Amino acid sequence: MSVLQLTLLLSLTIALTPAERTEGIKYEQNWKVSTSTWEKSIVAESKEYNSMVCSLKCHNSNKLCNSFHFDKESNTCVLANIKFMEDIQEEESMLVFLKADACLGYEPDKNETVFLVGDGSNNRAQSYPFEFPLPTGFSVFRQGGVALLNGIIYIYNSFTHKCFSNVGGNWELLTKCVNRQRQYASMTTVGNYIMIFGGSLGSNTFFNTIERFDGVTWTTLANGLTYARVAHCNVAISSTEVLVIGGYHTPYNYTTYISAMEKYDINGNHIETLPSMELARAISGCAVYNNEVYVTGGLSSTYRTGMSSVEVYNIQAKQWRAANNMKRVRWGHDLHVFNGKLRVFGGGDAVAKISMEEFDGINWIEDNTNLSKPFYRGGSIVIPLN
Template identity: 35%
Template sequence: MGSQSDWNNDMNEYSSVEIKNSEKLTEEDDFDYYYTDDNIARRREETDLKGIGVEEEKKEKKQENTKVFVQPCWVKFIVPVIAIISLTFAALAVYLLAWKIYHTTHGEMREESVVLLGGDYGITESYPCNLSIPDVPNSSYAPGAAVLKGVIYYCGGRLDGVIRNECYKYMGGSWVPAPSMKESRQYFTMTSFDDVILVTGGDSRSTEMGKSKSIEIFDGYTWTLLEQNLSFGRAGHCPVRISDSTVLLIGGYISNNTDISTIELYDFSGILLATLPDMPTPRTGAGCSLFQNEIYVSGGSLGGYIKQTVEVYNLEGRVWRNIQLMKRHRYLPIMAVVNGNLSVYGGQGSPSSSMEVYTEEGWVESSMKYNHDGHAGVIVVCN
């Protein structure tokens, strides 16, 4: 057995060796060293699970971020396509709007045609478009015609010496009976407004001296005889609509068959609004129309003599003037503005197939296919 000093020296040597060895211990060795055998397995398991959980959480977050920012391939193509389609439709809308404004202001949006109906010859003809509208049944002389909500109505006139009140309407490619007027009339006026047709005066032979001063309106279903009357009975007068609610009644003849030059302004409810300056020349059976804010009155008769003169009333200046004579004398012609051109069609006293168009150089004459005398006429849009 050694001495106490030897034992101390051995312990010091052992401690120094152990300290040196402890500096070389790994983290794992240190773990084994400081924990008991019972806790080693449990601590390793907790440590491993914690490491696995952290790694899995990192992977899940990375996958979620990838799902948010990565887009399918088709998205790269569909977005530009949608943008191009949107721009195309926008450009098309602008073009169509500009086209509509231009053609509306220039009066060329849709081609128009006059349709001549009834009369002595009873032949329907449209110009310049060939609309293939059949002849009116029971065609009459000095009838009236108007268009209401796209439907052509033809009424009255004289047939076989009898003045009529029957009406027809053109729809579905044929003429069918329509409600009859309250009074029988010839040489009367039919004027279209937005919702009604206004009928004034005429030769009825059922009233005193045969000249009616009654007024009727038609709403597409029923004729109504108004309480208001014209200021006097007249026939052979000419209507010119000058606004959405007013019409001028020009000339004509009265109860003693005197030709007159009186011009009166009525609204569509039959109320007399004003009297304009008389025409320079009294006339009955004239053609008349509104053209460039002026009233044109052509032909007609005075004392039984058929005229070829044309007189013009300026609505702003309230004065009359004469323009160049028509090529032909015309009684009961149809005068209308068709596709921006002031024109007259047919009439007694000239070749009834003759028509004229007013130009800067004056009246230019041409021929239609058929004769038209004592006829009615309307303006429609070509199909």
């Protein structure tokens, strides 16, 4: 092996004894190790989907692995167990970067990462808490959608009207994309399809159309929404049904907020108009949790500077109720069930855009860690790591 500069992530969750620390098990950043030591320290090599999976394989090997290298060009994951660091000559060394907290705190029931692409310039893509290969070349991203279908991530950038997919950790530009350019639509996975609803093109063109993607082709359905919507949200409640919630309605004027919630099937048929929310909301977050639909924050005609309030819809009882407010006022955020709990990501003012909150069943608790980049009016998905 030639002298290389490798990026290695240390994946340790076991408390280290002082003796182990002095022997160099807990490494610092930018140490040097010889290529021969690295080759002698390798314990396993395999083809993996991405660097997150490689990191978890190192974690799950317990003491057999304390570092790894993932080659994204060949999708090769190499696990190693380095016993010591060396004082060697520069020409005989390779640079080793060990990030000691890469997977600290990992637990078997907490094995998800969230991938987010926020509205704006300078590539607002990020992942939390585990590393995920990020797309490049997004000079500007505007909300179209992010969805996961059959293990493949799809991104629709409505600003450039281009679609991307992630297969094996590599991003590819797709030749086929959403038929109609539509900004601030809602996009989600429903069963074996990705569906995109409504949206706009400028301030004077709002759409009520629905498109469906089967993994190969986007098809504009014959049926559409009962009326045009933009800045709404949607959640799948089964493999064939989806709810479309809130948003704006009237072109030219973004003050016509919607409180209505409607149910559609995968063919775009309007199944049912359900009870409306207490407050009409746009650019809010929504998710299904414990057979109930949670709708968080957003803007309304009454609260034009954002809300922290939360409404909950019981699917079986067909009734809305109020839940405790979030800690922060948020709009343009996303809401997901993440490692078994509701978690809100970003949105709102400059501080809120990099913050997160988790719902403990009663109260919202603000996380003591932040996102690496602001997240606002974008798209996001939760990715299982196994």
